[in-house]
Amino acid sequence: MQYTSAQNKPFQTPVLFLIFNRVGLTQKVFNEIKKIKPKYLYVAADGPRPDNSSDVETCRETRNIIEQIDWDCELKTLFRDKNLGCGPAVSSAISWFFEHVEAGMILEDDCVPNLSFFPFCEELLEKYKDSDVVKFIGGNNFQGGRKRGNASYYFSHYPASWGWATWRRSWQIFRANISESTAEIKSGKLDYVFNSTKEKNHWIKSLYKANRESSSVWDFHFYYSIWKSGGLCITPNQNLVVNMGFFDQATHYFLKDSTKTSVKNETMVFPLVHPDKVEVNREADKYTFNHFYSHSGQRAIRLLRENNIYGILAYLKNRFL
Structure with missing residues (x-):
């Protein structure tokens, strides 16, 4: 039997979604997350890079994607003002996630799941x-x-x-x-x-x-x-x-x-x-x-x-x- 997205109840396992400045890719991954309607969604975003003037706008647009949530969802966000770099930004976001949950799933902004x-x-x-x-x-x-x-x-x-x-x-x-x-x-x-x-x-x-x-x-x-x-x-x-x-x-x-x-x-x-x-x-x-x-x-x-x-x-x- 194959799994389908036809669910009447929200997905109960917490999901951490790690994003930054890639609007198109983030939208693709979010579209898949939206299909399973997670009850508990955590979104963490690194801040714009100081040497990249376009980051301010692209980071803002990327973060705005979560405004498309249209299901019953307990949302928590960790939006950083300063850029930590992909190493510390990811690891600290995962630590933040597990301060709140015992178990969960992690997806980055370019990882499109089946x-x-x-x-x-x-x-x-x-x-x-x-x-x-x-x-x-x-x-x-x-x-x-x-x-x-x-x-x-x-x-x-x-x-x-x-x-x-x-x-x-x-x-x-x-x-x-x-x-x-x-x-x-x-x-x-x-x-x-x-x-x-x-x-x-x-x-x-x-x-x-x-x-x-x-x-x-x-x-x-x-x-x-x-x-x-x-x-x-x-x-x-x-x-x-x-x-x-x-x-x-x-x-x-x-x-x-x-x-x-x-x-x-x-x-x-x-x-x-x-x-x-x-x-x-x-x-x-x-x-x-x-x-x-x-x-x-x-x-x-x-x-x-x-x-x-x-x-x-x-x-x-x-x-x-």
Whole structure:
């Protein structure tokens, strides 16, 4: 059975919507949120950048989108006057969210969800609410059409934060300052996470860079916090969220002579089939690292073709090169 948006009652799980200055993309994501009519909606916005004169107007227009709420909704907003940067702005907004709720879903302004993403997260937030191991529920799948196991989802060491859900208990382990992370990985304490020396060295380099660029990075800090706690992440066997922001960047910077193809967004089938065991799928994680994080040109191109998510190329260049 497939989930539809025909609901007579509001969606009960709290949703945090992170916005900034991208009016068109924010409207697309809001249109999907509006279909499920969340009873509890939290909206956080970073302030305009002081060196960008157009931000004042675009930030205002973006914030005004929430005036389109036409359902019974308890709305809370965190609209900043000053620009914090995408690292602190996002992490502090998530902390604010979990000051108010025990569990919830997080969407950024360029992450367009399939409607089935919402009940998928809602069901699993309830199922694993008392788990000491499950820390994160993701909406993304970058396995190139490969189904991992016989269930609706599998367990991974890799969070994918383009539409996700978690609990207050999980976010409480997040630390913005992870200066010890590279030394701890070098020491071998987190070797259980990695499938090769190459993978381990990649994350030593990436976390070192994340520590230097804390104003623009928050997600790698959360990765490390989850790994250090021994946590696992849920990955759906369908891709339930598309990052349209990276798609747009890619068309401007890398694909001027390429034919745009549709970005693949899939629908989860219900009722969910749950895995028999809570254990990491090593083959899936190897694939994720080799085709997503380890970004040699051929591997990146293959991933883009398989998933029709061309914006990953822009993401890899901006994050790692």
